[in-house]
Each structure stands twice: as structure tokens, then as C-alpha cells.
Amino acid sequence: MAGISRRGLLGGGAALAATGAAAGIAVGGYALGRESEDAAVDAASDTYPFRGTHQAGIVTPAQDRLHFAAFDVTTDDRQALVDLLVQWTAAAERMTQGLDAGPVGAVDGPYNVPPDDTGEAIGLPAGGLTITFGFGPGLFEKDGVDRFGLADRRPAALRDLPHFPADVLDRNRSGGDLCIQACAQDPQVAVHAIRNLARIGFGTVAVRWSQLGFGRTSSTSTSQETPRNLFGFKDGTANVKAEETAELEEQVWVQPEDDGGDWLAGGSYLVARRTNMTIEVWDRQPLADQEGFIGRTKGTGAPLSGGDEFTEPDFSMPGSNDQPVIPVDSHVAVVHPSAHGGARMLRRGYNFVDGTDDLGGLNAGLFFIAFVRDPDTQFIPVQQAMSRNDTLMEYLKFTGSALFAVPGGVGEGEHVGQALFA
């Protein structure tokens, strides 16, 4: 792919100095030591290939920042939709390699037309950017209308998620015909990606809702340290990890023999659940209660039955009063694979703080994202059990919800989702 990297525009040294990480000032609000500085520079310079067997942004080591957007398709013209996917593919490939969204760039085009890149990422490295595309149920059929001749290609599992107890969904934060997940080490890189893709889609799609996230709440590789969510607990310990290749086939990647496997094989389903956390109330709970709600210790993340972070929980170990030491209504007891026929999910969520609510509390929580091979067996029953039985629910409110099918990877010369339109 031809093009000058955005950093080339500034020249090596100047471009390095332009990144806060490289300048060694601070990353994510923390002062960095020399070693961490080097790691931060590496992470900021990371590039992941856009094309491959699977879309990037699923098993890719979870980056620190998210901009997620859901779109409504505003045209009935199938060719216009395909054209957009072709353009999105080209722009996404360029941006993930640290290039401008278009071949001309932000500042080198003619004065009398809008630039083909918006410019706010000039001088920034690729930042480990991944861009992951998904298709919602409305792309296949909306209000009983098959706009694009795709109705008979919809896998049965790709439908609106059911209403769960304790859902208080905002329509304007739910659903969507298409989604784009942009993850990067630098928020400006992630926002730049979504902004440019939305700009390219003008007239064909409209942003329905979007969500910014920070501080990944999962590890997707054994090489990553487990991060913490806004309750202060390690989150991602028992996640499906990139190194578990057999588990990925079993639990994450749609297989050719699965429903929709003719176009979705090598892909996955993305479940998004915007989850508000009443953190001010949580902060007033005793440590013992907080640990009981989760079923793990707050310090090390070890299960309450003992061991270290990665020790398997022992749900039958008795505690005081002959009750199990891991409460049966704790989060890990309720969602653990042993309670769901072995079903697991690859979680890849982010913390969010969207200002303050009417009562002066933080409008904050976890933008939960999970990738599963089959939402009907791996997500819906787990969410149902959680909504009904999990003591953590006292501190949670689900305010957004969406399900998308994420097609497999994009081959050379192809556009994203090409097999669906063949």
C-alpha cells in the first residue's frame, strides 16, 4: 500500500516528540519511568495488519482506548452499501498502518475540495489501531423489509437481544445496522478512525450512537497484565486468551458448519452492553462485601477459595455457616462456565465515564464487549442468570445493548464482508 506515514510529515525526531508517550511526560495520567517509557513508545508505534484470517481487534492484545460507533444505513441501494464497504476497507487499512484515511491526505489536496483526511492524527503513529466491522440484524431485514436482498442470509442468532431483568435500555444507545470498533493506545487515533469512517459514510449511513472507552477491562493475551474495572477489581483473569487456539475455535470463531457459516466462518458475534455502575454506592460497601459480590479478592484477584489470581475457583469449599466460601450468588459463581455447560466468552470491554448524572453521581461504568461463536448458548443464558441471581446486579444498570455479526478476516483484494454480498 503506497503512502507516506503520518509521522513522515513531521520528520522522525519531531514526530516522536509530538507523542506524549515518547516525550516521556505521562501516559493515561501516570508518570512513566524509563522502561515504561520505552514500552509506551513501542505500544504507540505498534501496527497490526488489517487483512488476515480473522478481523483484528478480537484476539489482538486489548489496547487501552476505544471508540465504538453503531450506524443506521440510510439508503435502500445495495450497490451504495457495497461501495461504502469497499471505501471503508481501503480507509481502514490505511489508518491501521498509520496513514491518512485517503491517498491524498489531510493537507496535500486541492484548496477547493474537502481533504480526504480530517488531519487530527497528523504526526501520530498508528497507535496499535485496529478497526473491526460488524453487521446488525437491521442490515438483513428492518420493519419486515428486505432492503438489500440479504434476509435469507441472516443466521437465526443474529436478532435483537431479548429484554433481560434490570435492563433500562436507552433506545439511543442500542441497536444499529452496522458497527465499527476502533481500538488504539491513543484516544485521538481511535476517534480519528471513527470520525473519518463516518465522514466517508455521509449519505449512506448515519451514526446512531457511539461510545468512548478507556482503561481496557480485559486481557486478551497471557502477555498482558490483568487490568482493573471501576469497582477496583481485576477484570479479565479467566478470559479466553489469544494463546488458547483450540478454545478460540470452540468458543469464539464461527465455523463453516455453523448457521451463516457460508459467509460468517472465521468471524464471531459481538455483544455490546453499556453497563452503568453505581460507583458511589459501591464505594460505601465494606471490603468483605465487595469481595463477596465478585467472589474474588480485590488485591490479587484470587478466588475466595484461595490460591493466586489464576487458580481455578473451588465452588464447593465450605466457608463459615456451612455456606460455600465463594457465595453462590457472587458474580463469578453465577457466570462461571461450570454453571453454563462450559460456555465461555472473549471479553474485551472498556471503562467509561460520560460526565455526571442528574444526582451528581458519575455517569460511569463498563462498556461490556464480548465475542462469542453463538450468542444463544454463550451469552443470553449467562446474562439471564446474572440479571436474576447475581448480587453484583444491585450496583449495575444496563443502559445500552446491541448484537452484531463480525465477518471473518479480509483477504487481499477483498472488502470487508465480501462473502455476504457474493
Ligand SMILES: C=CC1=C(C)c2cc3[nH]c(cc4nc(cc5[nH]c(cc1n2)c(C)c5CCC(=O)O)C(CCC(=O)O)=C4C)c(C)c3C=C
Ligand atoms: C453476561 C456476561 C457478563 C457481563 C454483562 C459482565 C459484567 C461485569 N463483570 C464485571 C466484573 C468481573 N467479571 C468477571 C468475570 C467474568 N464475567 C463474565 C461475564 C459477564 N460479566 C464472565 C464469563 C467472567 C469469567 C468467569 C470465569 O470464567 O471465572 C470478574 C472476575 C475476573 C475475571 O475472570 O475476569 C470480574 C471482576 C463487572 C464489573 C461487570 C459489569 C459492570
Ligand SMILES: [Fe+2]
Ligand atoms: Fe463479569
